[in-house]
Amino acid sequence: MSSTGTTARDQLGPLLEPALMRLPGALQWDDADELLESALPVLTAIHATPSIFRLALEGVEVGDLPLLVADRGVHWIHLADDADRGVSVDLRFAPVGGVSAPHVHVHARALMLLHGAYKQTLVGVGGGVASAPHAVPLYIRHEPAGQLFALTAGQRHASSSTVGALLLALQPHTAHVLAEDCRSGERGKVARKLASVLGSAALLG
């Protein structure tokens, strides 16, 4: 809790509001093209607001913000829910590199890679002339910092990174990630790594 008596989470809502106001209405989670079109100004506006990242860091440090640990050491930092707009704003933080086998997500996501880099492979049945009847690697991409993209729930993909990655995510406000609460003793360690990444990405202003 800050010296003003409000939590980081309390303060994040008003700070995120100008960015979330850019949403055109209900997001089309089943159309990656429309989803990216709608999410792009929101992600860009959040990216350009250092006070959001300072508060996120403070929230992780003092325990005001939900911090979840998923597979392969991935941390999810839940910044805000906006039930009216149907959106959840989260940070996905992988402090070190790793390999993720092909998988699908239960929910669609629009993402901006804030820091780091990774290789992403979209896997599936191509659908064009002479498609294999089974899934193959369709699209191999090298994602640099700053990359914006959207995935629907059905899009199978794999990723690998040698340096780790910090992503800003918009997902349905009902979204759940398969993760458990971070142990309180681990928060300090995650906060230190996050501070280092946010600093080197010039996100703290």
Next chain:
Amino acid sequence: MLDVLDRLRLDWTDLERVTAINDALLHELAGDKRALTRLLDRVAEDEQLIAQCERHRLLDKLVIYDGSERGFRIRLHLSTNDHLDRPHDHRFSFSSLILAGGYRHVRHRLVGELDTSLEPAAMEDHQAVVSGLKVEPQFATEESAGSFYTIHHSAIHTTVMADNTVSLFIRGPAEKDRSLILDRASGQLWWRYGAQQEPPERRARKQMDRSHFELLRHKLSVLDVI
């Protein structure tokens, strides 16, 4: 750099491996303006290369190195001022590095049964036929200068480009005799064939003349690509 190209042989059956090779190769070539300029000079001097350069409604294609017998061909692509949403696949897998400009890039899932017996002679948009097919965008991203990716020939995607978008492009061998193009709104379909299978009048219409080639060479210089 040209020595490297002359020795290069690519196997596209392993898309991961060929992607790693193409990533290094295209970045090195893009950073070597002298080599790119030399390759363009050679096109101007080589009747076989210039005969492969084509003008399309959405894109101009300059073939700057033909290593077809060793599994690859390198091109420079320049967007025209016409930008349409036309989901399509390719006859070959390829890698692309964006040098200037940018575009919305969408990977689609095809919904419906593709009937390859549909009007095989439809090769132009005005000959398009009703296919009953639809596409569902499953992945979308914003490509900009520096973006690099590889696409499998069977993937259906759309690139809606900004003016003056330039890409360095390396393609593999043809995996099939034709690929499809869809009008996204109507679902109408037509086909693209390789040069050997196109009627002479269509070939003649697509083929780039020297004056347009020189215009593009000047444009590439202005855009600081060469």
